[in-house]
Amino acid sequence: MPLLNRTISPGLLGLALGALTLLPASALAERIFVSNEKDNTISVIDGASLEVVETISVGRRPRSMAFSSDGSELFVAVGDDEAIDMIDLETLQVVRSQASGDDPEVIRVDPNRPYIYVSNEDDNIVSVLDYERRTLVTEIPVGVEPEGLGISPDGRWLVSTTETSNMAHIIDTETMEAVHHRLVGARPRHAEFTHDGREAWVSAEIAGTVSILDMEETFDVKHVIRFEVPGVPQETVQAVGIALTSDGRYGFVALGPSNRVAVVDQQTYEVLDYILVGQRVWHLALNGDESRLYTTNGVSGDVTMIEVDSLRAVKSIPVGRFPWGVIVEP
Amino acid sequence: MSTLPRAFRWLALGGLALGLGWSPLVPADTPASIVVGYLGMERPDDQEPLSVLDPVIDDEGLQGARLGLNDNNATAQFLGQEFVLHEAVVAQGGDVGEALESLVEQGVEWIVSGLPAAALNEVMAHPARGDRVVFNAWAPDDELRGEACHPELYHTTPSRRMLADALAQFLGFKQWDRWALVYGNTDEDRILADVLRASAERYGHRVVGDRMWPHDPMARRAEGGFHAIQREIPVFLQDLPEHDVLVIADETDYFGEYFPFQTWAPRPVVGTQGLMATPWHRAHESWGAVQLQRRFEKLADRWMTPRDFGAWLALRSLGEAAARTGSVEREAVLDYMLSDEFELAGYLGFPVSYRTWNHQLRQPILITGPRMVASVSPQEGYLHPRTPLDALGADEGESQCRF
Numbered sequence: 001m002p003l004l005n006r007t008i009s010p011g012l013l014g015l016a017l018g019a020l021t022l023l024p025a026s027a028l029a030e031r032i033f034v035s036n037e038k039d040n041t042i043s044v045i046d047g048a049s050l051e052v053v054e055t056i057s058v059g060r061r062p063r064s065m066a067f068s069s070d071g072s073e074l075f076v077a078v079g080d081d082e083a084i085d086m087i088d089l090e091t092l093q094v095v096r097s098q099a100s101g102d103d104p105e106v107i108r109v110d111p112n113r114p115y116i117y118v119s120n121e122d123d124n125i126v127s128v129l130d131y132e133r134r135t136l137v138t139e140i141p142v143g144v145e146p147e148g149l150g151i152s153p154d155g156r157w158l159v160s161t162t163e164t165s166n167m168a169h170i171i172d173t174e175t176m177e178a179v180h181h182r183l184v185g186a187r188p189r190h191a192e193f194t195h196d197g198r199e200a201w202v203s204a205e206i207a208g209t210v211s212i213l214d215m216e217e218t219f220d221v222k223h224v225i226r227f228e229v230p231g232v233p234q235e236t237v238q239a240v241g242i243a244l245t246s247d248g249r250y251g252f253v254a255l256g257p258s259n260r261v262a263v264v265d266q267q268t269y270e271v272l273d274y275i276l277v278g279q280r281v282w283h284l285a286l287n288g289d290e291s292r293l294y295t296t297n298g299v300s301g302d303v304t305m306i307e308v309d310s311l312r313a314v315k316s317i318p319v320g321r322f323p324w325g326v327i328v329e330p
Numbered sequence: 331m332s333t334l335p336r337a338f339r340w341l342a343l344g345g346l347a348l349g350l351g352w353s354p355l356v357p358a359d360t361p362a363s364i365v366v367g368y369l370g371m372e373r374p375d376d377q378e379p380l381s382v383l384d385p386v387i388d389d390e391g392l393q394g395a396r397l398g399l400n401d402n403n404a405t406a407q408f409l410g411q412e413f414v415l416h417e418a419v420v421a422q423g424g425d426v427g428e429a430l431e432s433l434v435e436q437g438v439e440w441i442v443s444g445l446p447a448a449a450l451n452e453v454m455a456h457p458a459r460g461d462r463v464v465f466n467a468w469a470p471d472d473e474l475r476g477e478a479c480h481p482e483l484y485h486t487t488p489s490r491r492m493l494a495d496a497l498a499q500f501l502g503f504k505q506w507d508r509w510a511l512v513y514g515n516t517d518e519d520r521i522l523a524d525v526l527r528a529s530a531e532r533y534g535h536r537v538v539g540d541r542m543w544p545h546d547p548m549a550r551r552a553e554g555g556f557h558a559i560q561r562e563i564p565v566f567l568q569d570l571p572e573h574d575v576l577v578i579a580d581e582t583d584y585f586g587e588y589f590p591f592q593t594w595a596p597r598p599v600v601g602t603q604g605l606m607a608t609p610w611h612r613a614h615e616s617w618g619a620v621q622l623q624r625r626f627e628k629l630a631d632r633w634m635t636p637r638d639f640g641a642w643l644a645l646r647s648l649g650e651a652a653a654r655t656g657s658v659e660r661e662a663v664l665d666y667m668l669s670d671e672f673e674l675a676g677y678l679g680f681p682v683s684y685r686t687w688n689h690q691l692r693q694p695i696l697i698t699g700p701r702m703v704a705s706v707s708p709q710e711g712y713l714h715p716r717t718p719l720d721a722l723g724a725d726e727g728e729s730q731c732r733f
Contacts, residue, residue: 165404
């Protein structure tokens with residue numbers, strides 16, 4: 001029920017109606033949230049008009065975002081405040097804030113329990129927070145500078161990447177212990193599970209690679225995807241954000257300062273295309289029906305919307321300074 | 331008593347090296363060791379930073395090695411490896427050979443040098459070194475990477491030429507092409523002045539005039555010193571030809587800090603003071619550098635310097651190569667370090683790696699003011715067939731190094 005209320009909020013009603021005749025229904029209800037690392041704000045983009053309709057003030061240095069399991073709140077890791085800000089998705093206000101430990105960067109939400117997993121870069125740990133009881137559940141030691149976190153669709157496995165150890169630590173969420181440690185490319189940034197839970201894709205910024213971890217049996221790296229953008233210095237080809245379509249068709253990889261998004265065949269790992277977007281493309285998010293891919297472009301300060309069918313960049317939307325993460329309301 | 335554990339370590343090392351060849355994961359209770367020695371020299375008594383805001387540091391370099399050790403071991407614990415660090419810091423004019431011998435006796439297999447060029451050359455020629463590899467984390471001399479290069483000598487700190495080229499690229503980006511040069515009367519400053527002239531030529535700048543500052547070491551704390559400086563410097567500079575920037579070569583930090591805001595013409599001061607080219611700076615926080623700065627400050631209770639960074643890079647090079655190869659054996663580690671596969675994350679945006687022709691670590695260089703980073707070189711638009719990083723310093727074709 002709260003979902004309905006939200007989409008027909010008076011402010012958006014006019015915009016939504018205006019666009020009704022032009023766009024497919026799916027894009028209408030869509031709100032895209034973008035964390036502006038340098039501005040301490042979240043930009044809210046309306047999916048129909050592709051314009052910023054709201055800017056939410058949050059704590060200092062907002063980066064990773066995640067929705068609560070019931071979809072009522074947006075969690076934002078605000079690194080310099082050492083907290084997770086929680087935004088009510090009806091009022092678009094920060095309604096509470098929970099201490100997170102040192103320098104939270106990436107967060108993920110457990111699909112079954114009211115837990116937030118937080119990578120604390122300074123302390124070499126992954127913290128587990130209970131956002132209902134507002135307590136610290138436990139701390140899981142990993143390597144140096146934990147950054148990326150990926151959680152399996154069934155919630156059983158958590159993958160934590162550590163930037164200086166260059167490892168993917170595979171954490172059993174039942175025992176809350178890291179049980180496997182696998183070397184991946186230099187400065188691993190992001191971990192994303194395929195929707196069937198069989199693989200975890202781990203990007204490495206400095207190596208410019210994506211390592212595919214087998215999550216069924218061996219937990220080993222079973223393939224490494226490399227990228228080469230013609231006419232672009234290889235050092236600038238750095239792999240960061242990853243988005244995987246649920247039909248198993250495409251994997252999208254943000255390639256940082258090469259200003260491209262790679263399109264990868266999720267089954268064969270073949271790189272199919274490179275799409276030019278804004279400067280220093282960082283993170284990616286698919287929308288609800290996976291017809292659109294949104295990218296944050298840190299240096300140019302905008303968000304690019306890519307049409308998944310045609311694999312074309314359609315529009316870039318100016319947001320705040322240094323947009324870092326992006327997430328689309330389900 | 332003291333020989334027993336050492337002998338045991340050698341046994342453990344020999345036994346484990348075999349096992350590691352098969353699998354990168356061995357039980358954590360029997361780690362394979364890499365034993366590193368840090369060999370440094372005390373700071374000369376008369377060399378303190380000119381500004382009272384800069385701390386006088388007595389453990390420069392050493393703390394970087396210690397942090398590198400901690401970082402390596404945080405990863406090594408998952409891989410059945412272990413890093414051990416032994417430290418030796420000799421007095422000014424002390425016996426470097428003796429310190430080297432004692433490190434070798436403690437089982438040191440790799441050496442990180444916090445020594446100036448002359449003492450480093452002594453170490454390279456000393457029989458106790460055997461064929462152990464030395465990482466130069468301190469001396470910027472191009473000669474060590476050129477005519478005096480050595481196949482077992484690696485350089486994690488940039489050469490003077492790399493720093494000068496990095497600055498020249500940035501000044502090219504600004505189109506500040508006319509340089510006036512002021513250099514000190516030390517050997518280092520005369521060498522740096524020549525290096526700056528070479529960089530100016532490479533990147534299309536003109537040194538329109540130069541002056542040698544005839545300095546004597548001045549009292550660091552002198553009340554009212556600026557009254558004299560305020561009158562002296564404009565007069566010293568007033569008949570230089572029209573220029574865009576004033577380039578200072580003062581490596582020992584005797585006089586350069588006096589120059590900003592005291593010039594005859596209203597021109598920025600760049601070089602060793604003012605806007606500087608440096609491998610590391612406290613103001614640098616991009617690409618996750620803030621994490622390294624924080625870890626260092628927690629450990630050392632002070633800021634990380636370029637020399638600390640050089641020592642950290644040496645330890646991390648070993649850590650990365652040992653982790654990737656699953657080996658602690660010298661040959662395997664070195665092969666990997668010199669291969670195309672080796673990519674170390676140095677918090678500078680681009681991966682850093684070793685040049686095969688002189689074993690210099692190629693790395694981005696910060697262009698920074700005293701309190702804020704202005705840019706990072708290589709600058710956009712300066713191309714190179716291999717990597718833009720190789721546009722900084724002696725390239726393969728021009729290097730005088732022959733291994």
